[in-house]
Amino acid sequence: MTEHILKIDNLVKKFGELKATDNLSLTLKPGEIHAVIGPNGAGKSTLIKQICGELAPDSGRIEFLNRDITHLGVAARANLGLGRTFQISSLIMEYSALRNVMLAVQALQGSSYHFFKSIAKDQLLRDIAMQYIVQVGLENRANVCAAQLSHGERRQLEMAVVLALKPKAFLLDEPMAGMGPEGSAKLTQFLDTLRHQAPILLVEHDMDAVFSLADRISVLVYGKIIMTGSVEQVRNDPLVREAYLGEE
Amino acid sequence: MTLTLIFEQLLNGVQFGMMLFLMSAGLTLVFGVMGLINLAHGVLYMVGAFACAIVAGITGSFWLGLLASLIAAAMAGALVEVGVIRRLYKRDHLDQVLATYALILIFSEGTRWLFGSFPLYLDVPEFLSQPVKLFGLLDYSSYRLFIIVVGVAVAVGLYVLIAKTRLGMRIRAGESDREMIAALGVDIRTLYTLVFALGAALAGLAGALLGAVQSVEVGMGDSVLILAFVVIVIGGIGSIKGAFIGALLVGVVDTMGRFLLPYILGLILSPEAATNIGGALSSVAIYILMAVILIVKPKGLVNGAGS
Amino acid sequence: MGREAEMHSLNKEQILNIVILVLLVVLPCLALAIDEPFYITLLTKVVILALAGVGLNLALGLGGLISFGHAAFFGIGGYVAGILASHVLNDELLFSIFGMDVSGSTNMLFIWFIAILISGLFAALIGYFSLRTKGVYFIMLTLAFAQMIYYFAISWPTYGGEDGLSIYVRNGFLGLNTLDPIVFFAICSSLLLACLYLVHIVQNSHFGAALQASRQNEQRLAAVGIKPFGIQLTAFIISAMITALAGALFADLNRFVSPDMLSWHTSGEIMIFVILGGVGRLFGPVVGAALFILFEYYLGGVTEHWALFLGVVLLAVVLFARGGIVGLLAGELKHD
Numbered sequence: 089m090t091e092h093i094l095k096i097d098n099l100v101k102k103f104g105e106l107k108a109t110d111n112l113s114l115t116l117k118p119g120e121i122h123a124v125i126g127p128n129g130a131g132k133s134t135l136i137k138q139i140c141g142e143l144a145p146d147s148g149r150i151e152f153l154n155r156d157i158t159h160l161g162v163a164a165r166a167n168l169g170l171g172r173t174f175q176i177s178s179l180i181m182e183y184s185a186l187r188n189v190m191l192a193v194q195a196l197q198g199s200s201y202h203f204f205k206s207i208a209k210d211q212l213l214r215d216i217a218m219q220y221i222v223q224v225g226l227e228n229r230a231n232v233c234a235a236q237l238s239h240g241e242r243r244q245l246e247m248a249v250v251l252a253l254k255p256k257a258f259l260l261d262e263p264m265a266g267m268g269p270e271g272s273a274k275l276t277q278f279l280d281t282l283r284h285q286a287p288i289l290l291v292e293h294d295m296d297a298v299f300s301l302a303d304r305i306s307v308l309v310y311g312k313i314i315m316t317g318s319v320e321q322v323r324n325d326p327l328v329r330e331a332y333l334g335e336e
Numbered sequence: 337m338t339l340t341l342i343f344e345q346l347l348n349g350v351q352f353g354m355m356l357f358l359m360s361a362g363l364t365l366v367f368g369v370m371g372l373i374n375l376a377h378g379v380l381y382m383v384g385a386f387a388c389a390i391v392a393g394i395t396g397s398f399w400l401g402l403l404a405s406l407i408a409a410a411m412a413g414a415l416v417e418v419g420v421i422r423r424l425y426k427r428d429h430l431d432q433v434l435a436t437y438a439l440i441l442i443f444s445e446g447t448r449w450l451f452g453s454f455p456l457y458l459d460v461p462e463f464l465s466q467p468v469k470l471f472g473l474l475d476y477s478s479y480r481l482f483i484i485v486v487g488v489a490v491a492v493g494l495y496v497l498i499a500k501t502r503l504g505m506r507i508r509a510g511e512s513d514r515e516m517i518a519a520l521g522v523d524i525r526t527l528y529t530l531v532f533a534l535g536a537a538l539a540g541l542a543g544a545l546l547g548a549v550q551s552v553e554v555g556m557g558d559s560v561l562i563l564a565f566v567v568i569v570i571g572g573i574g575s576i577k578g579a580f581i582g583a584l585l586v587g588v589v590d591t592m593g594r595f596l597l598p599y600i601l602g603l604i605l606s607p608e609a610a611t612n613i614g615g616a617l618s619s620v621a622i623y624i625l626m627a628v629i630l631i632v633k634p635k636g637l638v639n640g641a642g643s
Numbered sequence: 644m645g646r647e648a649e650m651h652s653l654n655k656e657q658i659l660n661i662v663i664l665v666l667l668v669v670l671p672c673l674a675l676a677i678d679e680p681f682y683i684t685l686l687t688k689v690v691i692l693a694l695a696g697v698g699l700n701l702a703l704g705l706g707g708l709i710s711f712g713h714a715a716f717f718g719i720g721g722y723v724a725g726i727l728a729s730h731v732l733n734d735e736l737l738f739s740i741f742g743m744d745v746s747g748s749t750n751m752l753f754i755w756f757i758a759i760l761i762s763g764l765f766a767a768l769i770g771y772f773s774l775r776t777k778g779v780y781f782i783m784l785t786l787a788f789a790q791m792i793y794y795f796a797i798s799w800p801t802y803g804g805e806d807g808l809s810i811y812v813r814n815g816f817l818g819l820n821t822l823d824p825i826v827f828f829a830i831c832s833s834l835l836l837a838c839l840y841l842v843h844i845v846q847n848s849h850f851g852a853a854l855q856a857s858r859q860n861e862q863r864l865a866a867v868g869i870k871p872f873g874i875q876l877t878a879f880i881i882s883a884m885i886t887a888l889a890g891a892l893f894a895d896l897n898r899f900v901s902p903d904m905l906s907w908h909t910s911g912e913i914m915i916f917v918i919l920g921g922v923g924r925l926f927g928p929v930v931g932a933a934l935f936i937l938f939e940y941y942l943g944g945v946t947e948h949w950a951l952f953l954g955v956v957l958l959a960v961v962l963f964a965r966g967g968i969v970g971l972l973a974g975e976l977k978h979d
Contacts (some may be wrong), residue, residue, distance in 0.1 A: 195869045200849055
């Protein structure tokens with residue numbers, strides 16, 4: 089039985105003398121939202137890069153769905169079902185919102201080496217992609233090119249793209265970044281329902297969202313996880329207060 | 337095949353390397369500081385050679401010619417920077433490649449228009465035309481030795497400039513973070529023009545020095561340009577140290593390759609095959625070297641700034 | 644939504660493309676009418692160079708791969724044509740393998756097939772290594788590989804070395820009189836149209852979507868599960884094959900294969916066709932090649948320094964008219 093969707097064991101990453109990831113272990117269980125919080129410079133982005141495959145760890149092991157993915161590339165991990173969003177929206181700027189999602193659907197279908205299958209005539213591809221556009225509320229902006237979307241709309245599009253991948257686990261990198269209170273509230277509600285589709289590893293700064301969503305919270309400081317626990321446990325832990333919450 | 341011969345060829349390789357260093361230093365600086373690929377660098381080499389030939393021809397002094405080459409190339413560089421290159425810093429590599437390629441066309445054809453297709457005369461100065469006895473064994477061209485000396489002197493000078501002066505500090509800062517130094521109030525525009533002109537002057541110097549032993553004509557910079565790119569890619573783009581190492585490597589490998597490969601092959605193959613295959617192999621030796629280095633160390637030997 | 648787009652009238656670019664197609668048919672007919680075969684040969688040159696540009700445009704315009712070594716494939720195509728033909732003329736075998744004799748050929752279809760095959764193999768090799776690098780390193784590696792082939796061709800005396808290889812015959816195509824300029828023009832322009840159609844299909848296909856995405860944001864492409872390397876390598880290989888085909892035709896046109904076909908200046912020229920016409924635009928290389936030939940022959944008749952003016956125009960296009968001529972006439976490229 090799969091106990092953990094994602095299992096990270098003793099991950100180490102050094103840049104020169106700096107230990108950006110210091111013997112880090114972490115798990116993601118089915119149906120949960122596991123938040124990772126930490127002050128700036130804690131090593132959150134280095135961690136994300138190692139989980140999704142952009143950066144190779146110096147040592148350690150990452151297991152996804154009982155498979156060792158430590159040496160797999162980004163695309164391979166995405167194909168296995170690891171769906172990642174970016175802190176700074178990473179989209180195909182010349183393409184419309186719809187086409188961005190269509191790319192993800194196409195990737196899932198595995199039809200990227202079809203030289204003669206026309207995109208324009210692939211109504212099925214469009215319809216499937218449109219579902220996700222509607223799901224995130226971008227249906228009025230579906231044909232606007234990504235370069236012309238507002239910041240908030242791009243964040244919505246990021247979400248639509250990752251949904252289209254039908255991932256087995258979500259890796260969300262500061263999805264609330266740059267969102268106003270209304271946007272954050274909506275997104276929080278959305279993520280709450282998303283956990284039933286697949287577990288979420290949520291890296292976030294927005295403490296309101298974290299405390300209302302997370303089943304478990306891991307606190308990352310100087311590349312180390314100083315504690316993992318429930319919302320209450322983390323809130324009341326003196327070490328955490330000192331290292332992180334106390335600084336606010 | 338004597339030891340003396342090998343040593344002589346080695347020295348030739350070093351001399352070639354020094355000349356390549358003069359070309360590459362400017363190229364790598366410009367890429368490291370401004371992030372710009374400059375195909376027009378070979379043209380500045382040509383400008384230096386032409387200036388030297390013309391001034392030396394008029395005044396009869398090679399040394400005045402050398403001075404002229406530095407000034408002319410620097411000025412040409414500054415002009416080109418202000419007129420064209422400035423607009424390319426924010427553009428992508430394709431635009432830079434094409435625009436500077438266009439400059440090659442303009443300058444080359446323009447020079448041909450002004451001076452015709454026939455090579456100009458440039459002679460080695462009287463002072464350096466006699467061979468020098470090295471270690472009591474080898475008669476070596478004192479002019480070639482002079483080139484080696486100049487190369488080393490420039491390397492030292494650049495080191496002092498980059499490591500010990502304020503200008504050098506700004507250059508180093510510019511290499512790490514362009515936006516930052518602008519925010520700190522450094523006059524970027526002038527800095528960039530200076531860096532470009534410096535690179536141009538070095539290229540012009542190389543052109544003048546080499547012009548005395550090869551012909552001064554339109555298109556002389558083309559083959560050198562490619563070699564210079566090979567050097568900075570091997571050495572690591574943006575690194576002067578890398579350019580020095582890369583230049584020496586390329587110079588020696590190329591010279592020794594052309595000399596040794598046909599000989600070595602001649603020991604196993606027929607003389608005809610040896611000349612053919614040896615010749616072909618030695619021409620591509622440095623490209624193979626570059627390809628191998630890039631495959632093993634994708635950012636060059638001294639970790640370059642890359643793109 | 645797709646259906647609505649089909650119902651719109653032709654956009655500016657499509658109109659431009661049709662005009663160019665019409666010119667490609669009308670102009671040679673005019674030349675035939677006034678009995679000036681020279682112009683037909685000139686148009687053939689435009690068509691062949693355009694084809695070389697169409698190949699590069701696939702990798703460069705659609706894929707964003709700045710290959711400064713495409714002359715390698717142009718030259719390989721040329722040398723395949725030259726070598727195969729020369730072996731027939733000299734009545735020599737190419738080689739014997741497993742007891743089978745392999746001779747040369749003067750059959751265009753066979754030559755094209757071999758040219759495409761060989762260039763594809765080289766492109767797979769060159770692309771496999773070059774695509775591991777990025778930015779200027781990629782540009783330099785493609786250049787380096789092309790230089791290797793260039794110097795090799797110069798030093799290898801069997802096929803002419805520095806002097807090049809003459810082909811004393813025009814290769815045959817289905818028994819037609821290929822020496823007749825209009826026949827050869829028809830063959831070349833048919834190939835150009837076929838390749839344009841192929842690129843058009845590919846551009847709008849699933850593969851094309853992935854390719855154009857890889858040009859804009861490799862990180863995003865990988866994040867959705869498409870490995871950029873495979874897409875780029877495939878595009879690179881197809882692009883090389885098209886350019887090699889042009890090289891084979893070029894050799895046939897001139898009945899001469901010059902090692903200059905492999906030089907980096909040729910790589911630069913092919914890039915010029917693409918840029919002048921408009922990077923990533925379907926008919927861009929056709930416009931660019933036409934402009935280039937216009938400069939070479941017409942301005943060249945006025946001054947031998949025509950290259951200077953070409954340089955100025957190229958500079959102006961890069962600095963001020965980024966989308967090339969097609970961009971100027973038909974506006975920016977729109978994805979649906």
